[in-house]
Amino acid sequence: xxxxxxxNKTYQTDKIETIALNDINxxxxxxxFISIMGPSGCGKSTLLNIIGLLDKPSSGEISIxxxxxxxxxDKVVASLRNKKIGFIFQSFHLINDLRVIDNxxxxxxxxxxxxxxxxxxxxxxxxxxxxSARTTHFPSQLSGGQQQRVAIARAIxxxxxxxxxxxxxxxLDSHMGNEIMKILESLHQDDGTTIVMVTxxxxxxxxxxxxxxxxxxxxxxxxxxxxxxxxxx
Amino acid sequence: xxxxxxxxxxNRRNENVLIIVEIFITxxxxxxxxxxxxxxxxxxxxxxxxxxxxxWSIKLTPSTYQEKGTDRTIAQIAQALRQRNEIxxxxxxxxxLFTSGASTRGEDFNGKYVSYLLTHFSLDSPKDLGVxxxxxxxxGEQDLGQNYTAVMVNQQFADxxxxxxxxxxxxxxxxxxxxxxxxVFKDYRHRGHLRGSMPYMFYGHALExxxxxxxxNINIAFKQPQSPAYEQKLREILQRIAPNWxxxxxxLKDLRQQQINEFxxxxxxxxxxxxxxxxxxxxxxxxxxxxxxxxxxxxxxLRRALGASEGSIQAxxxxxxxxxxxxxxxxxxxxxxxxxxxELIEVVSWTNFxxxxxxxxxxxxxxxxLCAWLPxxxxxxxxxxxxxxxx
Numbered sequence: 001x002x003x004x005x006x007x008n009k010t011y012q013t014d015k016i017e018t019i020a021l022n023d024i025n026x027x028x029x030x031x032x033f034i035s036i037m038g039p040s041g042c043g044k045s046t047l048l049n050i051i052g053l054l055d056k057p058s059s060g061e062i063s064i065x066x067x068x069x070x071x072x073x074d075k076v077v078a079s080l081r082n083k084k085i086g087f088i089f090q091s092f093h094l095i096n097d098l099r100v101i102d103n104x105x106x107x108x109x110x111x112x113x114x115x116x117x118x119x120x121x122x123x124x125x126x127x128x129x130x131x132s133a134r135t136t137h138f139p140s141q142l143s144g145g146q147q148q149r150v151a152i153a154r155a156i157x158x159x160x161x162x163x164x165x166x167x168x169x170x171x172l173d174s175h176m177g178n179e180i181m182k183i184l185e186s187l188h189q190d191d192g193t194t195i196v197m198v199t200x201x202x203x204x205x206x207x208x209x210x211x212x213x214x215x216x217x218x219x220x221x222x223x224x225x226x227x228x229x230x231x232x233x
Numbered sequence: 234x235x236x237x238x239x240x241x242x243x244n245r246r247n248e249n250v251l252i253i254v255e256i257f258i259t260x261x262x263x264x265x266x267x268x269x270x271x272x273x274x275x276x277x278x279x280x281x282x283x284x285x286x287x288x289w290s291i292k293l294t295p296s297t298y299q300e301k302g303t304d305r306t307i308a309q310i311a312q313a314l315r316q317r318n319e320i321x322x323x324x325x326x327x328x329x330l331f332t333s334g335a336s337t338r339g340e341d342f343n344g345k346y347v348s349y350l351l352t353h354f355s356l357d358s359p360k361d362l363g364v365x366x367x368x369x370x371x372x373g374e375q376d377l378g379q380n381y382t383a384v385m386v387n388q389q390f391a392d393x394x395x396x397x398x399x400x401x402x403x404x405x406x407x408x409x410x411x412x413x414x415x416x417v418f419k420d421y422r423h424r425g426h427l428r429g430s431m432p433y434m435f436y437g438h439a440l441e442x443x444x445x446x447x448x449x450n451i452n453i454a455f456k457q458p459q460s461p462a463y464e465q466k467l468r469e470i471l472q473r474i475a476p477n478w479x480x481x482x483x484x485l486k487d488l489r490q491q492q493i494n495e496f497x498x499x500x501x502x503x504x505x506x507x508x509x510x511x512x513x514x515x516x517x518x519x520x521x522x523x524x525x526x527x528x529x530x531x532x533x534x535l536r537r538a539l540g541a542s543e544g545s546i547q548a549x550x551x552x553x554x555x556x557x558x559x560x561x562x563x564x565x566x567x568x569x570x571x572x573x574x575x576e577l578i579e580v581v582s583w584t585n586f587x588x589x590x591x592x593x594x595x596x597x598x599x600x601x602x603l604c605a606w607l608p609x610x611x612x613x614x615x616x617x618x619x620x621x622x623x624x
Contacts (some may be wrong), residue, residue: 046618049618052538053619054537054538054617055616055617074543074544075544078545079540081537081538081540082540087539093531094536095241097241098241098244102237107273109237110540111540112540115236116427154539158540
């Protein structure tokens with residue numbers, strides 16, 4: 001599903017070269033749910049951005065759904081992000097001036113599908129996260145947990161092959177965080193969605209199949225979890 | 234996408250008020266400038282109604298204001314000039330060409346107060362000046378010794394003041410005598426290219442008449458162009474007849490050019506001021522749009538993460554601003570439409586209105602696209618990962 005080979009990322013200023021990622025090799029199988037952990041500033045978000053084609057590696061190769069990314073031309077990566085990747089962010093990133101249903105429809109605006117089909121897919125996604133009754137609300141009228149569910153609905157509405165979650169529970173209390181984890185687990189278990197999640201929470205990480213640890217821009221360990229979930233489901 | 238843009242623009246109407254107001258005011262300013270320019274251009278290009286090429290004007294000033302025999306002296310001067318081989322036509326009138334002076338008369342006409350311009354001529358002068366006759370006839374000997382005074386009016390007078398009445402033969406009391414319209418001419422804009430048409434009336438006087446004393450402007454049309462040196466010769470001819478009189482001699486070409494220059498110079502200064510004003514408006518708009526787009530950097534990052542290409546983001550930003558421009562234009566249109574509807578400002582005719590509103594909105598659209606292009610370009614050049622975390 002996802003293959004990173006010798007990925008390096010450096011940030012260059014006039015005098016200093018900062019190595020953000022150093023020779024990262026990672027394979028995520030189809031239907032796998034993994035978590036990336038590490039201290040702040042270790043490069044895990046950079047890694048997630050590179051996986052999500054939001055940033056370009058300085059060197060190395062990436063393959064998503066067996067398709068190697070050879071061009072970072074805007075139209076090419078935009079189309080790949082739109083069709084193959086779903087994003088969930090820590091701070092939800094909902095557009096406050098759009099109703100819930102319109103927020104969920106956003107990724108579909110960049111596909112060639114009818115308004116009727118967009119609406120139908122968005123309603124189905126909202127139903128999947130249990131927010132069918134909130135379609136006409138604005139984000140500011142929802143709790144943090146509900147907002148993150150809207151963000152999850154937006155991430156899954158286009159049926160992406162890969163779901164990337166950047167600390168999805170980071171802005172939520174433990175109760176709401178647990179609700180979000182349950183939805184992610186359900187997406188993985190019931191729909192077979194491949195999920196890569198960055199987290200600081202050891203307990204949440206333990207609920208995934210594999211923990212990948214990053215330290216100073218390098219993968220230092222990958223821990224297989226006791227299989228409470230079936231990785232090939 | 235259009236529905237999405239409309240929805241987003243409507244939901245953000247409160248935040249967009251400042252931009253809408255700025256665009257609205259700019260459209261009003263542009264409309265004012267364009268309609269003024271268009272009106273001036275149209276007025277300038279309308280026919281003057283007389284011929285001025287190869288013609289000199291002589292303004293006569295008797296030695297004293299109430300000098301006896303002025304009428305005879307003027308008739309002698311006209312006669313002497315007509316005998317010159319190099320001179321083709323000599324015309325006499327009470328008002329000089331390409332001068333701002335005008336004789337205006339206002340009166341009740343069929344229960345409506347009207348005003349019109351008035352000039353006195355020697356009998357042949359309108360025809361010799363190249364005025365175009367539309368209906369009726371020129372002044373002639375047959376008008377002398379009658380119980381009426383022959384007048385001619387322009388087409389605008391016939392259309393607006395007589396309003397459907399038969400112009401030729403129309404009579405009415407005028408002070409202590411009767412005037413009769415004997416001819417209708419097309420137009421006569423003696424004040425030059427920059428003044429619009431008005432209803433106009435000509436009075437005709439025989440050279441033998443005592444009224445000739447008011448005809449102190451003589452225009453002489455030459456058969457061939459004359460050099461400036463001819464002025465001295467002309468002055469000598471005139472001073473032989475009226476040694477104590479003053480003669481101001483000008484080539485109508487120079488008077489016309491002088492009049493245009495007097496208009497163009499302040500207009501050029503004004504256009505520089507207007508240019509600066511527009512630049513300030515553009516910079517203000519640019520600043521507001523920059524701030525607006527900057528505030529949406531995270532949203533732009535999000536949209537790119539969700540699959541929007543750089544082009545579609547830029548198209549959306551510009552599309553949203555065009556939607557605001559359309560909204561502001563509709564308000565401006567509704568307001569400005571009242572001007573021709575209620576005939577509030579003379580220069581804003583219907584033709585002018587459509588031209589000015591279309592041009593103002595087009596310029597505004599261009600300005601908005603230009604002002605939105607750079608900030609939107611900069612916003613999309615930020616990597617989506619950076620845009621998402623932009624503060």
